[in-house]
Amino acid sequence: MQPVRLAVVGVGLIGVRHAELMRSHEGCALVGLCDVDPSRRAVADSFGVPFYSSVAELIERERPAGVVIATSNDTHAAVAEICARRSVDVLIEKPIASTLEQAHRIVDTAQESGIQVLVGHHRRHNPLIQKTRELLADGALGRLIGVSILWALLKPDDYFDVGWRREQPGGGPVLINLIHELDSLRFLCGEITEVYARTSSAVRGFAVEDSVSIALHFASGALGTLLASDATPAPWSYEATTGENPAYFRTHENCYTFLGTAASLAFPRMELWRYADGSRQGWKEPMERLAVEVAGADPLTRQLTHFCRVIRGEETPLIDAEDATKSLAVALAVQKSAHIELPVQPALVGGG
Structure with a gap:
């Protein structure tokens, strides 16, 4: 079975942690990092993967099957919409958004596009x-x-x-x-x-x-x-x-x-x-x-394994956008x- 191609958008502390897990996980392959801060290119270099400042360009060139969204909370909806337009499943870090309006945008995006949305309330794992x-x-x-x-x-x-x-x-x-x-x-x-x-x-x-x-x-x-x-x-x-x-x-x-x-x-x-x-x-x-x-067992590793299985259609998200919106509420x-x-x-x- 081929590893699931994954990318990370948002190269802060938690984004780097996701990238580290992907690098050591046999079920997936880290294919790129994306951040609006050009200084984060050094992180991508340390992982030996391409760096992008544009989510759309990352998806177009690297063709990931899934993207981890680890940007600031108020940008989650916009990044999810970019991924959805390109039929890429997403794992969104918690909380799902800053406001319920933004969270409902993500719920609607998932329903309209058919992409899978897993939200990173990792303690459930x-x-x-x-x-x-x-x-x-x-x-x-x-x-x-x-x-x-x-x-x-x-x-x-x-x-x-x-x-x-x-x-x-x-x-x-x-x-x-x-x-x-x-x-x-x-x-x-x-x-x-x-x-x-x-x-x-x-x-x-x-x-x-x-x-x-x-x-x-x-x-x-x-x-x-x-x-x-x-x-x-x-x-x-x-x-x-x-x-x-x-x-x-x-x-x-x-x-x-x-x-x-x-x-x-x-x-x-x-x-x-x-x-x-x-x-x-x-x-x-x-x-x-x-x-x-x-x-x-490490819940972040289990969450990543689950995300790969969700992308493959083997499991449904343990916590989807609608469920995570209730926690935000x-x-x-x-x-x-x-x-x-x-x-x-x-x-x-x-x-x-």
């Missing part, structure tokens, strides 16, 4: 997340009552040397980081029907938030809470606890807690707490802690709720 989804779906926890997420870490001062990270819209952790958590919650627990959020920028004083609290309501009737801050030395974040990215110091703590009528689950240590079968149940009674075994609802200091339903968030 993590075996830990997939096992948790399986446990919840199979009823191992009984009926889901609630979920609690703690996302706490310290971003260094030089992180904010990039100006847009200090500014609205989109520079704070809600759209950069917490959209991961919100998408995971939708994937694991079902649709989020209402959010009530408060934000604070009291630590740094930037225009963007440094701390967030969110109360969530799910269609199932389950409740959720999410407390987040990027201004505190703390071991409780998905990045630090899962070991998914070796660049982060791993703390081996838990960051998600799922509460059910039959059991509870601490993630990512995958500790299932319950009463022994046939035993007396109640708050004073002994409980057992079971370790759920999960084989590790939840994140925008969080921002709106914090602004108006009232609960907001994601389904009713406007698209401007």
Whole structure:
């Protein structure tokens, strides 16, 4: 079987990471890089592939079957349209877009052109997340009552040397980081029907938030809470606890807690707490802690494998444009709720 020809548009940190994965993946071949910044040509040279400043020219000359779009969020729709006009499937980095209007453009583009759109909410490909989804779906926890997420870490001062990270819209952790958590919650627990959020920028004083609290309501009737801050030395974040990215110091703590009528689950240590079968149940009674075994695998590599299979017609996207738009709507609802200091339903968030 011939390797799938792939290209990357947007040669920033995540674009380079995609290129590195393609170079080492036996199922695909990196055929070109594209960026509006001519200085990024050096990156293409290091990979030994052609460099382009035009997406259309890259596609015309290199004929990729798929393109990874890793440009700024507000350009995703325009790049996707260029690819769609040339019948090239795309993997779009998260979030799918900056606004719902732009996201709906991508949805419409996919429907009208027939191209496949996979959105890079890569945590859905993590075996830990997939096992948790399986446990919840199979009823191992009984009926889901609630979920609690703690996302706490310290971003260094030089992180904010990039100006847009200090500014609205989109520079704070809600759209950069917490959209991961919100998408995971939708994937694991079902649709989020209402959010009530408060934000604070009291630590740094930037225009963007440094701390967030969110109360969530799910269609199932389950409740959720999410407390987040990027201004505190703390071991409780998905990045630090899962070991998914070796660049982060791993703390081996838990960051998600799922509460059910039959059991509870601490993630990512995958500790299932319950009463022994046939035993007396109640708050004073002994409980057992079971370790759920999960084989590790790199989710970005699994996502790339999945994208190749989508291009070949062997699989359908794990998260397509329409699904990813719902996750964006939840994140925008969080921002709106914090602004108006009232609960907001994601389904009713406007698209401007």
